[in-house]
Amino acid sequence: MEPLLSINNLKTRFHTEDGIVKAVNGVSYSMKVGEVLGVVGESGCGKSVHALSIMRLIQIPPGEIESGEIWFDGRDLLKLDNNDMRHVRGRDIAMVFQDPMSSLNPVYTVGFQICEALMLHKKMNKNEARHRAVELLTLVGIPEAKRRLDNYPHQFSGGMRQRAMIAMALSCEPKLLIADEPTTALDVTIQAQIINLVVKLQEELGMAVMWITHDLGIVAEMAHTINVMYAGYIIERGNVRDIYKRTLHPYTFGLLGSLPVIDEAPGTKLISIPGLPPDLIDLPKGCPFYVRCTYRVDQCKFELPPLMESESSQHTVACWRWQEIDGKGTK
Amino acid sequence: MTSEDSVLVQVQNLKKYFPIYKGLIVNKHVNDVKAVDDISFDVYKGETLGLVGETGCGKTTVGRTILHLYRPTSGKIIFGGINLADLGENEMRVMRRRMQMIFQDPYASLNPRMTVGSIISAPLDVHTSANRKEKQDQVQELLKIVGLNPDFVNRYPHEFSGGQRQRIGIARALALSPDLIICDEPISSLDVSIQAQVVNLLEELQERLGLTYIFIAHDLSMVRHISNRMVVMYLGKIMELADRNEIYLRPLHPYTQALMSAVPIPDPDKARNRQRILLEGDIPSPVNPPIGCNFNTRCPIATEECFKIDPEYRELTPKHFVACHHAEQFIK
Numbered sequence: 001m002e003p004l005l006s007i008n009n010l011k012t013r014f015h016t017e018d019g020i021v022k023a024v025n026g027v028s029y030s031m032k033v034g035e036v037l038g039v040v041g042e043s044g045c046g047k048s049v050h051a052l053s054i055m056r057l058i059q060i061p062p063g064e065i066e067s068g069e070i071w072f073d074g075r076d077l078l079k080l081d082n083n084d085m086r087h088v089r090g091r092d093i094a095m096v097f098q099d100p101m102s103s104l105n106p107v108y109t110v111g112f113q114i115c116e117a118l119m120l121h122k123k124m125n126k127n128e129a130r131h132r133a134v135e136l137l138t139l140v141g142i143p144e145a146k147r148r149l150d151n152y153p154h155q156f157s158g159g160m161r162q163r164a165m166i167a168m169a170l171s172c173e174p175k176l177l178i179a180d181e182p183t184t185a186l187d188v189t190i191q192a193q194i195i196n197l198v199v200k201l202q203e204e205l206g207m208a209v210m211w212i213t214h215d216l217g218i219v220a221e222m223a224h225t226i227n228v229m230y231a232g233y234i235i236e237r238g239n240v241r242d243i244y245k246r247t248l249h250p251y252t253f254g255l256l257g258s259l260p261v262i263d264e265a266p267g268t269k270l271i272s273i274p275g276l277p278p279d280l281i282d283l284p285k286g287c288p289f290y291v292r293c294t295y296r297v298d299q300c301k302f303e304l305p306p307l308m309e310s311e312s313s314q315h316t317v318a319c320w321r322w323q324e325i326d327g328k329g330t331k
Numbered sequence: 332m333t334s335e336d337s338v339l340v341q342v343q344n345l346k347k348y349f350p351i352y353k354g355l356i357v358n359k360h361v362n363d364v365k366a367v368d369d370i371s372f373d374v375y376k377g378e379t380l381g382l383v384g385e386t387g388c389g390k391t392t393v394g395r396t397i398l399h400l401y402r403p404t405s406g407k408i409i410f411g412g413i414n415l416a417d418l419g420e421n422e423m424r425v426m427r428r429r430m431q432m433i434f435q436d437p438y439a440s441l442n443p444r445m446t447v448g449s450i451i452s453a454p455l456d457v458h459t460s461a462n463r464k465e466k467q468d469q470v471q472e473l474l475k476i477v478g479l480n481p482d483f484v485n486r487y488p489h490e491f492s493g494g495q496r497q498r499i500g501i502a503r504a505l506a507l508s509p510d511l512i513i514c515d516e517p518i519s520s521l522d523v524s525i526q527a528q529v530v531n532l533l534e535e536l537q538e539r540l541g542l543t544y545i546f547i548a549h550d551l552s553m554v555r556h557i558s559n560r561m562v563v564m565y566l567g568k569i570m571e572l573a574d575r576n577e578i579y580l581r582p583l584h585p586y587t588q589a590l591m592s593a594v595p596i597p598d599p600d601k602a603r604n605r606q607r608i609l610l611e612g613d614i615p616s617p618v619n620p621p622i623g624c625n626f627n628t629r630c631p632i633a634t635e636e637c638f639k640i641d642p643e644y645r646e647l648t649p650k651h652f653v654a655c656h657h658a659e660q661f662i663k
Contacts, residue, residue, distance in 0.1 A: 217595025
């Protein structure tokens with residue numbers, strides 16, 4: 001089957017006074033229809049920038065999509081003109097952002113903002129749109145949806161705002177929902193509600209979901225496939241069990257080790273990764289993880305490891321020494 | 332590590348209300364935000380007591396009130412046998428040497444115009460009569476302890492990353508060799524791999540210097556990792572207090588149970604097979620907490636009694652405190 005989204009050698013740069021920030025450095029992968037992909041990494045690893053590149057929401061300048069192809073539904077999004085792209089955004093690909101307060105417009109009611117998308121993309125009239133908006137708010141679990149439609153964003157709590165954002169994103173039944181750290185600003189019990197909601201909706205509507213997060217715990221539960229990113233590269237990619245149970249990259253291994261687990265035995269020490277991520281303006285010639293890696297050898301310093309297949313073609317890793325790490329990654 | 336007989340801090344019936352005023356001409360006191368509402372617990376010497384809860388549960392206010400950065404509305408803080416409310420301004424200043432704080436935001440808690448050296452030596456300037464040379468030596472020693480290069484003394488905070496700044500904050504807190512350090516969400520603004528570095532440092536320092544921590548955070552697995560005992564708060568009240576293992580293996584409060592089940596597990600098999608207790612709705616406002624039990628609006632097992640009578644905070648099994656009418660059924 002034809003993949004839904006296929007990214008080929010995407011490179012995104014930002015031109016700043018200090019130099020060129022190499023935010024995304026040749027990312028390639030594809031997503032199937034209805035697949036849930038978790039994109040994991042720390043701040044500055046390029047996970048959000050790569051998603052914004054897909055949506056063509058990178059501000060140019062200072063940003064620049066230097067090269068690459070983003071095939072979605074048989075079209076290269078990078079070659080579309082602005083008008084066509086506007087139809088893709090919201091209708092085919094929708095996005096939910098981290099901070100629901102700053103992504104809702106405070107001077108319009110929630111209802112107006114949901115109806116706007118429906119009227120634009122679905123060519124509904126005002127009444128139809130309002131009717132559909134009530135359905136959508138009910139779907140995402142907002143009580144008294146009809147009355148709530150006329151509320152302004154400040155009258156909603158954080159969890160409800162994020163639900164409203166999700167309702168808005170789902171309004172045109174997108175084929176792909178990109179969720180960029182949608183629960184980071186929320187409390188754990190509310191986070192659990194939102195995760196449950198998205199999983200339920202994904203199964204009902206059959207859309208593909210890209211969930212971007214720094215928390216390996218969240219995506220363990222919902223994702224089919226995981227991309228681990230570091231310094232603008234995908235450094236490991238595989239199905240969810242392989243990533244957690246048969247970790248191949250020392251960085252993924254370190255990330256898992258630095259997370260405390262709720263059922264840990266007393267006296268367990270966290271394994272921290274020493275040092276800091278590299279400066280994206282001045283990336284090393286070899287492996288970007290070289291200075292922090294406990295498995296490093298000279299080859300790593302001079303030669304950038306490409307994303308290579310391990311024993312399974314589904315599980316790829318960018319490390320020269322993955323074979324030595326294989327098998328140690330089970331906790 | 333915990334010696335049970337030596338209590339460092341006693342918190343007794345602590346309340347902290349923030350008044351709400353209304354009206355331009357006649358400034359009327361109309362209501363209070365009940366940030367902390369009648370809580371009691373002890374902190375033992377050398378232990379780490381974890382305070383967890385969601386936004387607005389009062390955990391940060393508890394920390395700040397213990398340091399008397401906020402005056403309690405009522406109730407007592409007894410630190411090393413001395414009731415802090417009895418102390419005058421000068422005496423309190425002397426006491427402050429023994430208790431320090433590490434803040435959440437390492438970007439906002441360091442003065443951008445001061446060098447690292449002057450930030451760390453500021454407590455020494457205020458509280459000691461050390462001369463310049465002595466202070467300089469001490470600052471370099473402190474930087475070494477927290478794992479920073481001692482040659483960094485003349486640099487400014489903006490030259491450091493978040494994790495390094497948090498280390499500077501830790502060095503400043505350690506400068507006066509305090510007994511108690513209140514860590515208020517010290518890692519929540521840091522990246523995962525850096526969080527582990529800071530937590531490991533805090534643990535190592537505790538072992539070396541015999542510190543007592545009150546560790547405030549919303550991340551349940553991290554609090555459980557670092558604490559000996561844990562306090563779970565909700566809307567200004569303590570719901571449950573117990574040993575880290577006890578509270579995990581046998582949570583007696585439905586809120587603790589829900590909180591535990593909401594924690595993300597970085598293991599696809601375990602995460603997919605567990606039963607989740609999903610709480611409905613949001614946290615009520617601390618201005619108008621519900622009548623009866625504070626948790627009754629979201630509680631899956633609330634009965635009529637819970638909407639009338641505020642449950643007593645009681646020691647249900649040895650050293651395991653809980654505030655719930657129906658906790659008995661969870662004793663296995």
